[in-house]
Amino acid sequence: MLNRGRILLPFNLLLFTIAYFKQRKSMVVTRFAPSPTGYLHIGGLRTALFSYLWARKNGGKFVLRIEDTDKARNSEEAAQKILQAFTWLGLSSDEEIVYQSQRDDIYRKYIQQLLDENKAYYCYMTKEELDALREEQQAKKERPRYDGRYRDFSGTPPKGVEPVIRIKAPTSGTITVHDGIKGSIEFKVEDMLDDFIIARSDGSPTYNFVVAVDDALMGITDVIRGDDHLSNTPKQIVVYNALGFEVPKFYHVPMIHNAQGKKLSKRDGATDVMEYKKMGYLPEALLNFLVRLGWSHGDQEIFSLEEMVSLFDPSDINRSASIYNVEKLDWLNAHYIKNSSNERIERLLEEDFGFILSSHDKKEVLLDALKERAKTLKDIVDMAQEILNPPSQYDPKAVKKAFKADAKEILEDFKNTLAQKESLHLPVDYHDVMEEVVQKRQIGFGKIGQPLRVSLLGKLGGPGLDVVMTVIGKEETIARIDKALREL
């Protein structure tokens, strides 16, 4: 035994080491990097979901980074709102959330490094001069670009100008973005790049610089983001190269468009993810809806989170933009509501809508019936209220249709029959009463159903009357019939 143990130990260690390096090599780290200028919107959530799924599928990590460097536009409140949305959807960061506003020292250090290595330089051109240059170039129909006048400047800098810092970008050739969705895209340096600013005159670093630095330092291997960033990518590659960082894989996912075919914006109704919670959508419905926008797996429409994780691959993402259309979301939401437990629905109704059902002894009957017919949780609340509260008014059209000549007589009969019954507990018990009256009078079910429906609910349509009566009980049923008999 001892001998075997001694031989096995190094062998195990070897296996372990191999497994470790194998895992390291294929370790996938993705990120979602919102700027907290408002709420989390649908498009952002989708790229976040894609990133999350890809990391999970590979046993890697998904990290959140808050890009809050623009102090004027960012707010702590907005950051919190975004985090709340993630919590609601059950997506979480695998590591501590990174706030760019707290990483100033890091950016300064790398800017200094580029300065020291002569890969970046101070530029003393004023904003006014820059604007003038731009206008001049545009007048000549040239592409506006910095002319590189301070690139190799060694004279005395002009007085009173706080310089910006520019990076020395390549002046010729091409930069190729290897995109996992769109394929390889070549950008010609001459019509894409100039020595762009990496630090403003107040010393603060700019977006394309910090993104590259952060992604590199956070060990991001796969950048999945909206394709509106595609033309930023060459710039970021310049930064990666200058700093000697390894360039990650990029996946630029097409935008989500509105019905007009334009980029989705606040004006397009509900783009705030948390609005969907307020409207009564289930997180899994929203996630399922979004994962199928631009991505598919054969003919499958319904995906649990586990299935998404195991089936998702960013290379299966479509190359074209998709139009945002909520019809399918309603269908999915209805599906997930139907398949949710009553306990969960009850809890959500209370938490999200303040609608408390816990004390109602027939809540199971009610929820069973309403789950079948609701598109949203809000629907359930509305329908439940229509049942629980006596009708405040009777729909005239329904009255006209339902209250034909003998309606009152039939209702009276039904009421009296019902009054004599004991131990009515289930819908079937009430159904039997209706059946009895129908048999006795030799009439169709509609003859009694229609006027009864109007009496109980004030309108036509709605759940089965046996269910309604079970929920409100015998006394209330009789009371509502009496009221209808009096008023109609």
Next chain:
RNA sequence: GGCCCCUUCAUCUAGCGGUUAGGAUUCCAGGUUUUCAUCCUGGCCACAGGGGUUCGAGUCCCCUAGGGGUCACCA
């Protein structure tokens, strides 16, 4: 305008040289239901246009058209 990306039913999409171009949502019809909804069955509806390549093209190439994105000391 320069650069880049995109283009299959109304919408989301399958398709990876040979299919009656499939599924889903919506819509319509029928069935189920006392009613409405659900559910079931069926139906309508698409390869942007034009050239090539090929025995054969939604699939490959080119052009045109249309749409979108991006061009800051914003992110």
